[in-house]
Amino acid sequence: MLRRVPVLCVLLFVGASAAELTLREAVILALERHPDLRKAELQVASAELQLQASQAKAVWPSVSLSLAPGPGAWPALGLVASMSLPVGTTNRLSGGLQVQMGPESLLTWNLGFSFTLDLARPMAAAEPLETLAANAEESRRVLARTRNAVILNVIQGYAGLLSQQAKAEQARKSWEKAKESLASTEEKAKVGLASELEVLQARLSLIQAQLAWEQARDDFQAQKQRFFQEQLGLVEERDLVPLSVDREALVQAVQEFLEKLDLEAAVEEASEVRAAKQKLQEAQKSLEQLQRSWLPTATVELTTGPTGWRLSWTLRLDLFAPERAAQVRMAEVQVTAAQLSLETARASARQKLLREVNNVLSALKALERLPLEEERWALEEEIARRRYEAGILSEAEWRDFLASKEAFLREARDRELALLSAYLSLQAALERPVDWEAWMP
Numbered sequence: 303m304l305r306r307v308p309v310l311c312v313l314l315f316v317g318a319s320a321a322e323l324t325l326r327e328a329v330i331l332a333l334e335r336h337p338d339l340r341k342a343e344l345q346v347a348s349a350e351l352q353l354q355a356s357q358a359k360a361v362w363p364s365v366s367l368s369l370a371p372g373p374g375a376w377p378a379l380g381l382v383a384s385m386s387l388p389v390g391t392t393n394r395l396s397g398g399l400q401v402q403m404g405p406e407s408l409l410t411w412n413l414g415f416s417f418t419l420d421l422a423r424p425m426a427a428a429e430p431l432e433t434l435a436a437n438a439e440e441s442r443r444v445l446a447r448t449r450n451a452v453i454l455n456v457i458q459g460y461a462g463l464l465s466q467q468a469k470a471e472q473a474r475k476s477w478e479k480a481k482e483s484l485a486s487t488e489e490k491a492k493v494g495l496a497s498e499l500e501v502l503q504a505r506l507s508l509i510q511a512q513l514a515w516e517q518a519r520d521d522f523q524a525q526k527q528r529f530f531q532e533q534l535g536l537v538e539e540r541d542l543v544p545l546s547v548d549r550e551a552l553v554q555a556v557q558e559f560l561e562k563l564d565l566e567a568a569v570e571e572a573s574e575v576r577a578a579k580q581k582l583q584e585a586q587k588s589l590e591q592l593q594r595s596w597l598p599t600a601t602v603e604l605t606t607g608p609t610g611w612r613l614s615w616t617l618r619l620d621l622f623a624p625e626r627a628a629q630v631r632m633a634e635v636q637v638t639a640a641q642l643s644l645e646t647a648r649a650s651a652r653q654k655l656l657r658e659v660n661n662v663l664s665a666l667k668a669l670e671r672l673p674l675e676e677e678r679w680a681l682e683e684e685i686a687r688r689r690y691e692a693g694i695l696s697e698a699e700w701r702d703f704l705a706s707k708e709a710f711l712r713e714a715r716d717r718e719l720a721l722l723s724a725y726l727s728l729q730a731a732l733e734r735p736v737d738w739e740a741w742m743p
Contacts, residue, residue, distance in 0.1 A: 323540035326742035335535040342445040349438040416603040450730035461719040466522045473515035480511035572651035582640040589633040658728040665721040
């Protein structure tokens with residue numbers, strides 16, 4: 303006995319009573335709610351604040367005041383200020399005023415200035431600043447990549463749902479046709495135009511069609527619910543809206559984009575290549591610092607007080623450091639290793655970009671073939687219809703042909719979204735803003 307399809311399920315699937323959600327609205331919703339974006343935005347804010355704090359410390363002088371008890375219960379006052387000179391270097395200019403309170407005849411004071419020149423590592427103070435600036439820039443790039451990833455995931459997920467929905471709808475139509483076929487076969491059997499075996503086969507076909515529809519419908523609903531909850535943060539039911547893309551405009555935009563694409567320049571801008579370049583620069587800087595480590599550090603001090611002015615200087619040299627030669631050789635090895643890592647990163651980035659470009663080209667060619675394939679299917683349908691009307695094709699064979707054509711039409715509709723998805727994915731791989739809004743009214 304045939305299992306009846308619950309009426310409620312049919313109404314839920316066919317009768318669209320829930321509010322609609324377009325692909326554009328889904329993307330906007332994901333950009334507003336996705337936790338990965340909120341986390342990336344906070345990381346950008348944190349990195350920029352750290353950079354601003356370090357910049358203020360490097361540019362503005364530091365000033366400190368101290369007050370402590372001195373001999374005879376008279377207080378001692380100290381005022382010290384220092385700043386890098388030139389700004390951002392390790393060289394520092396310091397000044398200090400020391401005052402010992404007391405009776406007028408015992409008041410003592412000293413004013414001093416000192417300048418320290420580090421020839422071995424003149425820019426050591428600026429290195430943390432450079433690191434923080436690089437971290438802030440990378441955090442902004444991570445935010446842009448995260449935003450692109452969220453957009454692409456929503457577009458690809460929505461497109462997958464549309465395809466799954468179309469498959470479920472096709473399965474429902476096949477079930478309807480199987481019902482009609484069974485009814486027709488039973489009527490023929492009553493007048494002796496169909497055998498009992500044909501009736502049994504028609505019933506089996508109906509059961510198979512019903513099971514296929516229920517499975518496709520359940521898969522679609524489960525996938526849809528998971529997409530809404532994970533990507534959009536939605537719990538309530540929404541209906542999908544098919545996306546219509548201007549095919550000619552999309553093809554033209556993709557072709558122009560590919561013509562202007564400079565692959566080697568894009569490779570140099572890839573995140574993994576930039577990271578490898580940064581490591582190479584750090585290794586080269588470490589080597590240069592070790593090679594200059596024999597240079598002296600000079601300090602000049604100028605002080606004045608009740609006794610007059612006093613000038614002094616100090617020159618410090620590391621005459622012998624037994625580990626220096628080994629450290630230089632180790633740094634040279636690290637530079638070589640960083641150069642090899644850079645070449646590996648370039649090769650990897652080039653392969654990834656070529657793969658993305660090939661995906662776009664494949665999708666573009668598939669879409670360009672579509673008019674010819676549509677013409678072929680139109681001719682095949684005309685031939686199959688005439689053969690069916692002439693009795694050469696059985697009703698089952700005619701239904702199979704129509705199902706095959708419907709599958710082609712569904713796949714043809716997916717080609718536009720496939721090209722759009724590949725196009726936007728290439729933009730994301732190039733770490734450019736994904737141009738999604740122009741294709742989603």
